[in-house]
Amino acid sequence: MSEWRYWFAEQRGTLLALGIFILMFIVYTANHPAGFNANVVQTASNKGVLLAFIAMAQTLVVITAGIDLSVGMIFLLTNCLASWIVVGNPFETTLGVVGVLVVGALCGALNGAIVIYGRLQPIVATIATGAVYFGLALLLRPTPGGSVNEDLADALTSKLFGFMPASLMALIVIVLVVWVPFSRSVYGRAAYASGSSEVAAYMSGMPIKRGKFLAYTLGGLLAAIGGLFLTFFTYTGDAAYASGNAYTLFSIAAVVLGGVSLYGGKGSAIGAIFGAFAFRTIGDLLFVFDFDALWQPLFQGVVLLLAVSLGAFALFRVRNRLEWFG
């Protein structure tokens, strides 16, 4: 029994996000004219996975007590790049996909190098690199355009076996091959540890620099996967500044909704994924209840505030007021 208690305590943030999402999704499908069917799920999945990938990317960096304000721009840059190179025969397309992923990982690695070895604050470093990545995206696609291998795009945005959205399947695969190994590796643990208490991690002889570097690099990789999917959905590359910024800010919201602590050291990418889906569902809810779309930002803000307040109760237990500022 007590085993469950510890597991539950550890997963509390993730479970809360899952609960919020399920609740919202049930209300959504119950009021949807078509009800709960494969098409509704597929649409929801395709809308949600983009933010889910970006939120996973953000989680990796936030765990180290950093923040990545360039994720949205890596997302745009890889989208624009994909609209040039993910084309042609299967071999060329594969090369293109690999190229996009490598560029994303390099963007993340550059962020990590600047933060870890240059000792700049993450917020400043990633604002700067984000501007650079957006600049590159703009050079690649001054106006929206380009194309993508449509066979691949359609395959990854359709349904498998008639009910399973392929995009959701892809998300699960990425979780299994990127997130799970990372979180259970020595480097992943070092990333958590350095976010929780960098001094203690150093004193314990953990590989904190390599752990953080890997976290930033994988963050770039995940943002690039998001960029690929954006290309699959839209068939074009578009350096849309507002969209990049929105994804960056929404990724932070999703991460917080998903129970990941912005102070670092706590939370999981799986929670952030549910946070992302929950955040996306807010818009759908307004739609089925016939609210004007103008209400969406306001409601997203209210839901976010409520979720964050749940996590702030621990402050009432602090016995030394100086710890409020620690």
Next chain:
Amino acid sequence: MQTGQAEPLFRMEGISKRYGGVTALEDASLTLRAGRIHALLGENGAGKSTLIKVMSGVVAPDEGRMIFDGRDVSFASPAAANDAGIVCIFQELSLIPDLSVADNIIVSDPPMRFGMIDRATQRKLAEDALARAGASDIHPSALVKDLPLSRRQMVEIAKALARKPRILILDEATSALTAADVKKVIDVLKRLRDEGLALLYISHRMHEIAELADDCTVFRNGNYVATYKAGTKTDDEVVELMIGREYNHVFPPKPVRQVDQPPVLECQGLGWIGRLRDISFAVRPGEVVGLGGLDGQGQRELLLALFGVLRGTTGEVKVDGKPEMISSPSKARGAKCGMALIPEDRKTEGLMLPMTVRENLSFAALDRVSNAFGIIDTAKENALIDEMVKLLAIRTAGVDIPVGALSGGNQQKVVIAKWLMRQPRIILLNDPTRGIDVGTKQEIYQLLRRLADDGAAIIFYSTDYDELIGCCDRVLVLYDGEVKRELAGDEINVHNLIASALNISTAEAAARVGGRA
């Protein structure tokens, strides 16, 4: 020392370490042997902490050599020392709060399977380590931050054992433990000794040292003093070895105390989550009351409690004879209480380094130099600032340069001046002279006495015994969050301060208090 004894496992010779102009260790040496427990003794600032930091790779020595297993060694990081087999349990915990107990214990070299951490095996290893440390009651899946301090300390010990050390260093590792845990730890340490480890044990609890140690080494002022076999010296002789700081300060004369005035601050049965226990005392205007004892016995918490920083304190605090609920620093400094706290770490708690001397001086007193609409009266502000700069002889190129550009001593003067601008009646000082030059120290001693003569009540925590002797009318010696002794007048001497700080009753101390301790 003994005939037929094997080569020592570890030896350090001629180790020196300086921080800026301050010498922390000078030509220190130490010898550890396998299968023995070696106790390290010395008062605050004797160099114990620096010595073990050098041993465990946290700081690099400026001079000297270390010989481990017959080979010269040097460690670039704690990890390097760990790999060599030297593991230190630090006083400040090295646990990662958001990770589980098992993750923390097996932190350095977890078992791997398919490139990932094998959690089942890790858990078993953690359980073994906890069992060896005598702490099987701790669940390996619990998060460290949810454990109470004493349990965390046991996890720390289990973590050290899991690294299979050959030399284990314990720096005040029992200070947070309950009596039952201390007994378990002592049994564990004896078993480790029998298994052939060399242990270096640092504690302020003399009875633990008496029970555990085979050899003892005394340090003083960063210098090696003596090594002796445990049990060959009396407590009195040990205290004498620890005394011997050079007197090079001049203190202002202490006036005859006026006992007829009512106390301005009274404290009755003050407590806080087990870290402060039943503390009662009173301070009259014009008095300088010192807080003594080894570092970390609750002195800092006492000052924070009086200043309204701690929540959930028990007991009563009276100002001018009236009970006051002091619930925040802004209330503590208000007109009713008139308190000021000169913090320990001026860089984080006292000053905003990039801001100017003027701004820093004005922060605490803005309400006094502004009008009813909250607009600052610049003329009034300037006059007050000029007065303070003169009073404290702050050496600065002007009041509009960043305070970070001043020397440490002058920065500390700014912190003090900032609070004097409010003309406080009760002044709390938390080790205000740590790390500042001798000249400035003298000026601060003079200032304290002058403030007291003008009617302020002063509570002065210092880790430097000379300061307590030279400055204070009375000294309260704290041990484990309790006032163990109150010294007044001629009783305030080094011998009594050290003996009561270690909570031992030496012949002299026993004679004076009639066997109370």
